[in-house]
Amino acid sequence: MSRLFRAVLAVAFLSRADPALAHLPIEGVGGFYGGLLHPILVPTHALSVVTLGLFIGRQRERRMASLVFAAALVAGLTAIALAVDVPVVTVMLANTALLGVLVAAAWAPPQPLGWLLAAIAGATLALDSPPQAVTIAEANVMLVGTALGACLAVAVVDAIASYLTKAWQQIAVRVLASWIAASAILVLAMSWR
Amino acid sequence: MVRSVVMVVGLLVVLAAVSAAPALAHTGDGLSGGFIGGFGHPLFGPDHVAAMVAVGLWGAFLGPPAIWLLPIVFPLVMALGGVLGILGVPLPGVEIGIAASAIVLGLMVALAAQPPLVIAAVLVGAFAIFHGHAHGAELPPGANVVAFSIGFVVATGLLHLAGISFGLLARWPAGRIAVRAAGGAIALAGVVFLSAAV
Numbered sequence: 001m002s003r004l005f006r007a008v009l010a011v012a013f014l015s016r017a018d019p020a021l022a023h024l025p026i027e028g029v030g031g032f033y034g035g036l037l038h039p040i041l042v043p044t045h046a047l048s049v050v051t052l053g054l055f056i057g058r059q060r061e062r063r064m065a066s067l068v069f070a071a072a073l074v075a076g077l078t079a080i081a082l083a084v085d086v087p088v089v090t091v092m093l094a095n096t097a098l099l100g101v102l103v104a105a106a107w108a109p110p111q112p113l114g115w116l117l118a119a120i121a122g123a124t125l126a127l128d129s130p131p132q133a134v135t136i137a138e139a140n141v142m143l144v145g146t147a148l149g150a151c152l153a154v155a156v157v158d159a160i161a162s163y164l165t166k167a168w169q170q171i172a173v174r175v176l177a178s179w180i181a182a183s184a185i186l187v188l189a190m191s192w193r
Numbered sequence: 194m195v196r197s198v199v200m201v202v203g204l205l206v207v208l209a210a211v212s213a214a215p216a217l218a219h220t221g222d223g224l225s226g227g228f229i230g231g232f233g234h235p236l237f238g239p240d241h242v243a244a245m246v247a248v249g250l251w252g253a254f255l256g257p258p259a260i261w262l263l264p265i266v267f268p269l270v271m272a273l274g275g276v277l278g279i280l281g282v283p284l285p286g287v288e289i290g291i292a293a294s295a296i297v298l299g300l301m302v303a304l305a306a307q308p309p310l311v312i313a314a315v316l317v318g319a320f321a322i323f324h325g326h327a328h329g330a331e332l333p334p335g336a337n338v339v340a341f342s343i344g345f346v347v348a349t350g351l352l353h354l355a356g357i358s359f360g361l362l363a364r365w366p367a368g369r370i371a372v373r374a375a376g377g378a379i380a381l382a383g384v385v386f387l388s389a390a391v
Contacts (some may be wrong), residue, residue: 043339104265171261178265179346182272186342189276189329 031138035145038129039153044187045125048092049150051099051180052121053157054173058103061111062158065118070151072119076126077143085130092124093188100181104174125150227337231344234328235352240291240386241324243379245349247298248317249356250372250379254302254363259310263317264353268346270318274325275342279332287330288390290323295383302360302376305369 039045056065079086099117102109109117131142164173235241245267252263277284284290298320300306301313308316328345359375362368 043337043343047339047343101269104269174265175261175350178268179343179350182268182275182346183339183342185269185272186275186279186329186345187338189279190332190338190342193279193281 032141032145035129035131035142035147036149038142038146039125039150042129044089044092044096045128045150046153047180047184048096048121048125049153050157051096051103051177051184052118053154054103054161054177054180055099055114056118056154057158057161057164058106058173059108059111059114062162064111065114066151066154066158068115069118069122069154070147072122073126073147073150074122076123077129077147080126080130081140081143084127086127088124088127090188090191091120092128093184093191095120095124097181097184097188100177100179100184103177104181106170106174122150227340228344230333231341231346232348234331234341234345235324235348238327239382240288240295241327241349242352243295243382243386244291244298244320244324245352246356246359247295247302247376247379249353249358250302250360250376251298251313251317251356252353253357253360254305254372255307255310255313259313260357260360262310262314264350264357266314266318267321267353268349270321271325271328271349272346274322275329276325277322278326278329281330284323284326287323287327289387290320291327292383292386292390294320294323295386296380297383299376299378299380299383303373303380304376305373 039049052069056062056069059065095117099121102117108114126146129143129146131139131146161173164170235245248263248267252260255263274284297316301308301316332341360372363372
């Protein structure tokens with residue numbers, strides 16, 4: 001009895017074990033490509049990079065905001081590599097909502113404020129992207145991928161937004177930003193519930 | 194021997210029970226489920242549909258900048274109403290407010306009312322609070338919140354777009370009559386919603 005019982009018990013415990021699903025945007029895609037896709041496929045991150053890209057694309061001086069974003073992103077990823085763990089999703093969503101409202105209102109804030117928002121976007125995106133990798137080397141590669149993916153995503157959206165100069169295109173950008181801001185506000189509220 | 198078999202069978206039953214996935218009804222788990230759940234939320238409420246379309250119709254009727262300003266104002270203010278609903282802050286007369294939005298906005302279109310833009314925006318924004326509160330309060334537990342909210346906001350925006358598209362017919366005399374008639378129909382539907390709400 002006891003042997004059979006123990007065997008069944010062992011199977012029971014084994015069958016209850018959840019699979020070790022790492023925080024990967026696509027199951028099975030890790031490493032560099034997992035990091036590369038992370039900012040695009042994690043919804044809160046995608047909202048953040050798209051809104052920041054739209055915001056920067058509507059500014060006269062775009063280069064500095066992009067650089068500030070990249071610098072903050074790299075700083076945040078470095079902190080992650082040093083095992084800093086700070087919950088920042090709420091800050092990221094609030095920043096996304098604010099950026100969305102600014103774009104929807106077609107209001108260009110003073111440049112330092114724009115840089116600050118870009119820095120917050122970069123830092124929060126990085127700090128919310130802890131790599132789930134087996135080895136330190138793989139984790140670092142994933143972080144490099146995340147940095148590249150986030151910068152590329154912001155640059156692409158920024159470039160598209162800056163090319164949309166016709167009146168109806170600018171309205172479309174503002175409507176899109178208002179949708180993103182509304183979504184971010186709702187998600188933020190849900191996180192408080 | 195019999196005892197051991199009973200124990201093993203019992204253990205297997207317990208194992209089967211605890212291994213079963215919970216029957217989460219209509220929670221919209223997952224990205225696609227969350228998005229579809231959120232997307233369908235405004236679409237399956239006729240009172241919401243009527244009011245959203247009316248916003249678009251009225252915006253098109255008022256012309257620029259109202260044609261795009263109202264659909265920008267609405268989701269943002271609606272999100273604030275959604276926050277109240279999500280956090281459980283009570284708002285009296287939500288269903289009445291939603292029905293009233295269909296009546297008032299429908300009448301604005303039917304009567305071809307052209308108030309100052311600020312008044313139109315405030316009116317639309319005030320009603321958006323009720324719609325947002327209702328959606329926020331009805332949010333299903335377990336839904337993927339990001340995907341749900343995106344789907345919900347996109348569906349709302351597309352309903353506005355549908356109203357705007359139809360409202361653009363107002364450029365022509367016959368189209369103007371059709372748009373005003375649509376406004377009247379929405380106002381009448383609002384009366385039905387109101388009678389059901391009170």
